[in-house]
Amino acid sequence: MPLVRQVIADLRETVAAxxxxxxxxxxxxxxxxxxxxxVPGEDLMVIKPSGVAYDQLTADTIVVTDLHGELVExxxxxxxxxxxxxxVYRHMPEVGGVVHTHSAYATAWAxxxxxxxxxxxxxxxxxxxxxxxxxxxxxxxxxxxxGIVETLRDSRSPAVLMRNHGPFTIGSDAxxxxxxxxxxxxxxxxxxxxxxxxxxxxxxxxxxxxxYVRYRTVYGQA
Ligand SMILES: [Zn+2]
Numbered sequence: 439m440p441l442v443r444q445v446i447a448d449l450r451e452t453v454a455a456x457x458x459x460x461x462x463x464x465x466x467x468x469x470x471x472x473x474x475x476x477v478p479g480e481d482l483m484v485i486k487p488s489g490v491a492y493d494q495l496t497a498d499t500i501v502v503t504d505l506h507g508e509l510v511e512x513x514x515x516x517x518x519x520x521x522x523x524x525x526v527y528r529h530m531p532e533v534g535g536v537v538h539t540h541s542a543y544a545t546a547w548a549x550x551x552x553x554x555x556x557x558x559x560x561x562x563x564x565x566x567x568x569x570x571x572x573x574x575x576x577x578x579x580x581x582x583x584x585g586i587v588e589t590l591r592d593s594r595s596p597a598v599l600m601r602n603h604g605p606f607t608i609g610s611d612a613x614x615x616x617x618x619x620x621x622x623x624x625x626x627x628x629x630x631x632x633x634x635x636x637x638x639x640x641x642x643x644x645x646x647x648x649x650y651v652r653y654r655t656v657y658g659q660a
Contacts, residue, residue, distance in 0.1 A: 442480060446511070449475045449484045449612075450497040456616050457486060457495050463620045465541040466492070472517040475612035476527050476534045481505050483527055487514035518577060525583020526608060530591070535612030537619040540604040543626035547571075548599040554622075554629050557638035561629075562649035563657070564621045566594025574601040582606075594650065597622040 456473045460466045469492070474485035487501050501512030505528045507520040517523075523536045547554050547569075554569040556562055561569070572589040575581035586606050589598045596618040597607045605622050609615035632638040641649075 442477070446477055446482070446484065446502060447497070449477060450500040450502075453484050453486070453612055454495050454497045454500050456612050457492055459616050459620070460537075460539060461492050463623070465539040465619060465623055467540070471539040472519050472523075472537070473612055473616060474517075474520075474523040474536050477502070478534070482510060483523060485520055485523060486517045487512065488517050490514065519582070521580065522577075522582040522586065522606070525580050526586055526606075529583075529587045530608065532610065533608045533615075535609045535615035537607045537609075537612070537615040538604070539619055539623075541619070541623040541626075543630050544569075544597075544599060544622050545604040546630065547626050548601055548604050551601045553599070554626055555638065556641055556646055557629055557632065558625060559641070559649055560621070561625050562641055562646040563653035564618070565597065565625070566650040567646055569595050569597050569599060569605075569622055569625070572598040572600040572606075575603070 453473050453475050460471050469489050472486040474483050476483050481504055482502055484500050484502050487499050490499055499514060501514055501516045502510045503516050503520055504510055505524040507524050509516060519538050526533055526536050551571050553571050556568045570589050570593050572585040575585045585600060586598050596609055597605050599605055607615045607618035609618055
């Protein structure tokens with residue numbers, strides 16, 4: 439099998455399996471939500487098909503499209519969010535994975551149009567500051583993708599809360615984008631609870647900066 443064929447086959451397996459993380463962490467209802475991965479070095483991505491139940495998502499059902507959302511390989515129609523994913527890949531070359539969910543707490547912040555303030559050290563670690571809100575955008579053209587890129591381009595955050603819609607997350611690969619989707623729901627929930635009982639206290643910018651840098655350079659296994 440030529441190398442790119444093998445890479446695509448592996449990514450279809452990976453992306454199918456990563457959709458299982460969305461259900462495992464309770465981030466999705468019914469068929470909402472999607473994960474995609476860029477095919478490195480190609481103008482291609484692999485992404486969830488539209489309207490397929492999570493327990494029926496296998497590598498065979500995952501589709502391959504170009505970065506404008508045109509189907510290249512697969513028997514099913516790509517996710518209705520494919521245009522947004524493709525826009526992100528076309529405009530952010532460092533991004534290798536994109537995830538979208540309507541996870542409840544993160545989407546509740548999006549419904550209020552309110553960024554999640556950086557009041558937890560794990561937020562400084564993972565997001566490098568607040569989780570920003572992106573513009574209101576309708577599905578059907580480039581406006582969701584444009585809103586994601588315009589918001590995240592100038593932010594350390596790998597997550598954006600698209601107004602009245604929900605979170606989109608990015609990563610160097612699909613697994614990193616899924617991790618950001620799990621983490622943004624976790625902090626959205628915790629900070630929501632903190633808000634209900636009082637006013638969470640912020641973290642100073644210097645401390646946010648040092649946490650963010652330390653997490654990238656020191657944390658984890660060498
Ligand atoms: Zn959506």
